[in-house]
Amino acid sequence: MRILVHIDDAAGWQAALQQRLPNAEVFTSDQTVENIDYLAVWKPPAELLERHAGARGIINLGAGVDALLSNPGLPANTPIVKLRDAGMGELIADYCLYGLLHVQRDFDRYRDQQARAEWREHQVIDKSDWPVGVLGLGAIGRHVAGRIATAGFPVHGWSRSPKTLDGISCHHGEEGLYDLLGQVSTLVTLLPNTPETHHLINAETLAALPDGASLINPGRGTLIDETSLLEALGDGEREGRLRSALLDAFPSEPLPSDSPLWQHPRLLITPHMAGPTPLGAALDQVVETLEAWDAGNEVPTIDRDAGY
CATH class of the missing domain: 3.40.50.720 (NAD(P)-binding Rossmann-like Domain)
Structure with missing residues (x-):
């Protein structure tokens, strides 16, 4: 399983995911890699989504998906999971x-x-x-x-x-x-x-x-x-x-x-600080989703038409 992370604390997420998923390969978006299976992202640039359009799934590292859904680089049919409460x-x-x-x-x-x-x-x-x-x-x-x-x-x-x-x-x-x-x-x-x-x-x-x-x-x-x-x-x-x-x-x-x-x-x-995503509380949800996807199990995804 190859995972690419894009978020402000990408290094922290990379280390935490690698510890929880020791058999996976976890990269950050500042690394040049190909053949990524899953993206774990928050407000990624369009070119990142375009470059990894073949990813099997995208995890949105936050509750709001509007920025991701309006991203011009978002692949049309890639399933998307958003974080639930997660702290x-x-x-x-x-x-x-x-x-x-x-x-x-x-x-x-x-x-x-x-x-x-x-x-x-x-x-x-x-x-x-x-x-x-x-x-x-x-x-x-x-x-x-x-x-x-x-x-x-x-x-x-x-x-x-x-x-x-x-x-x-x-x-x-x-x-x-x-x-x-x-x-x-x-x-x-x-x-x-x-x-x-x-x-x-x-x-x-x-x-x-x-x-x-x-x-x-x-x-x-x-x-x-x-x-x-x-x-x-x-x-x-x-x-x-x-x-x-x-x-x-x-x-x-x-x-x-x-x-x-x-x-x-x-x-x-206030500068959009009301509910930052705590890494520890969110990690369980991300790992659960990645393991389910990799095992071929069904995962509840967002409704793109509804917007959430």
Whole structure:
């Protein structure tokens, strides 16, 4: 079995895979090799995919496959497996809980007061009176929704098709989406990037949120129409309907230095760091997939048409 790895920590992945699969040959993408059986990659260059178009399978070393599916070098029929939660859910849940507490406990307002040397305490709103919406109930979305519910917040979850989760009020379809939007104080977006989810957070859906709601997006940058988001947030002189937003993903990354998002007083921006892939937690899934493929066993692959 010959495996080629392409990711920032390719050397670490190479060493870990070689240890777990001692009979395999594991290479990194900076080595010139041919006749590769499997690719384990994160955002590979098109020429790498073209050069190894004969690979029997591709493992996407992350949960989001939109960058891989839009890669012009992607072979048409090669099966693709993406990582499931693999430890990312715990990290993203921490990120969302931070963003949630940031507004629920008024840290955004205290930050503004500090700039004015203003000493004023705000009344604490009980967690039970702060409903949270989670869009996307895949492996990571379910984990995040569960952690938020365990922290004491009422949680509403939304998915394309009906789902049932303990402790979560589940909604689905277009009617369910607007039902959810109308009753949450904070909205968390964890949907994949597909044609159906592109700019799902737009002027219409933002207007469906209650006044003063906040937004957290550790999902895909393409979910949000940035023009509509800025309009909903208002500006330094005019307060908008939306209280604040915490954004971790953007359509173009790194976020261009001239983007108006950088300077907005009610935006908190992070550099796509909410859920990095922990090598240790992901390794079991990668090894399991490689061994199954090499043994000729069936492996659940992504639906290219659905986009996940």
